[in-house]
Amino acid sequence: MTFDRIGVVGGGAWGTALAQTLTLAGRDVILWARESDVVEDINARHVNRTFLPGIDLDPRLKATHDLADLGTADAILLVAPAQHTRTVSATLQPVVSKDVPVIVCAKGVEQGSGQLVAQIVSETIPGVRLAVLSGPSFAADVARGFPAALTLACRNEALGRALAEQLGDRQLRLYWSDDVVGVELGGALKNVLAIAAGIVDGKGLGASAHAALVTRGFAEMRRLGKALGARPETMMGLSGFGDLVLTAGSPQSRNMSLGRALGQGETLDAVLSKRVAVTEGVYTAAAVARLAAEKRIEMPITDAVHAILEGRTSVDNAIADLMKRPFKAED
Numbered sequence: 001m002t003f004d005r006i007g008v009v010g011g012g013a014w015g016t017a018l019a020q021t022l023t024l025a026g027r028d029v030i031l032w033a034r035e036s037d038v039v040e041d042i043n044a045r046h047v048n049r050t051f052l053p054g055i056d057l058d059p060r061l062k063a064t065h066d067l068a069d070l071g072t073a074d075a076i077l078l079v080a081p082a083q084h085t086r087t088v089s090a091t092l093q094p095v096v097s098k099d100v101p102v103i104v105c106a107k108g109v110e111q112g113s114g115q116l117v118a119q120i121v122s123e124t125i126p127g128v129r130l131a132v133l134s135g136p137s138f139a140a141d142v143a144r145g146f147p148a149a150l151t152l153a154c155r156n157e158a159l160g161r162a163l164a165e166q167l168g169d170r171q172l173r174l175y176w177s178d179d180v181v182g183v184e185l186g187g188a189l190k191n192v193l194a195i196a197a198g199i200v201d202g203k204g205l206g207a208s209a210h211a212a213l214v215t216r217g218f219a220e221m222r223r224l225g226k227a228l229g230a231r232p233e234t235m236m237g238l239s240g241f242g243d244l245v246l247t248a249g250s251p252q253s254r255n256m257s258l259g260r261a262l263g264q265g266e267t268l269d270a271v272l273s274k275r276v277a278v279t280e281g282v283y284t285a286a287a288v289a290r291l292a293a294e295k296r297i298e299m300p301i302t303d304a305v306h307a308i309l310e311g312r313t314s315v316d317n318a319i320a321d322l323m324k325r326p327f328k329a330e331d
């Protein structure tokens, strides 16, 4: 198994950063972008001013508007946002030959179905060889060549190991795992909790409240993970705890910064109207709150974020409601 030619589906910040890293590592990379101006920007000017401004891209990186151009790839990275994965993946299906692995890089839960992205892809591309790449990684950091460590999960351990060894390099250290659900779930859930952490920050509630929020948020991640079959050590690893620490701890996160703005009194519509970037936690919150209710898993912070985003409660009331819950044994 060799993965020399890589197709990347999605010309947002993360797709572009991964494409850049793989190009610099010597891979032959072709990136599909939905927006023709992004394709032109990458091919003619070697930048992606829309989604990854301020970063020079390697001139060897080529972009296309035609998914069929990815037909000769040895592996495909799927980096469309979670709510658009079903459509993009269905369009990709005729292009993916049966041995070519598809590596899911998005982090989210689909609102309509409550499914994680890998589940959507296995439905839309039957028989696909699936892997998931997730962990603490801001696109701009990775595109600049700063060190990062992620987890690549695949049920076929030999394939997962081969992908990790060949797609990783000295800037991007990849660990492998066979816990696909666990790796995906951590990346999806932490986005919702990062919104909560941002709210705490925006309200100026202090570092103690922030630490309490992140710790109890992590308890929610572990609880839902257990119910869905994720391994506890996966939730403790890069794609779970690691990504929660990064995303809830830095306003560089779109989710954290959205929460911060809400905490400072901005409305959701006002925040979203100012950005082109996707804020996955906004959409995942509803899906996770519903899933938790169905499975009777207690996720009060996630529920509070969902209620705030839907306008069913105010930030102040949500905080008061969380704090007046009955005392209980720590779990």
Ligand SMILES: NC(=O)c1ccc[n+]([C@@H]2O[C@H](COP(=O)([O-])OP(=O)(O)OC[C@H]3O[C@@H](n4cnc5c(N)ncnc54)[C@H](O)[C@@H]3O)[C@@H](O)[C@H]2O)c1
Pocket: 010, 011, 012, 013, 014, 015, 016, 033, 034, 035, 051, 079, 080, 081, 082, 084, 088, 105, 106, 107, 108, 137, 138, 139, 140, 276, 277, 278, 279, 280
């Ligand atoms: N940016 C990061 O630092 C980062 C890091 C790790 C993972 N991710 C994940 O990668 C995924 C993609 O995020 P991103 O940061 O690359 O995106 P982005 O916010 O930079 O850009 C938005 C993306 O959404 C796409 N898009 C918008 N409307 C669409 C539609 N109708 N159909 C299909 N695609 C549409 C755009 O083409 C663009 O690729 C998300 O799930 C995100 O959580 C992002």
Ligand SMILES: O=P(O)(O)OC[C@H](O)CO
Pocket: 107, 135, 136, 137, 138, 139, 191, 194, 243, 246, 247, 252, 253, 254, 255, 256, 278, 279, 280
């Ligand atoms: O900017 P965010 O909040 O979408 O987070 C980006 C990555 O998922 C961090 O690992």
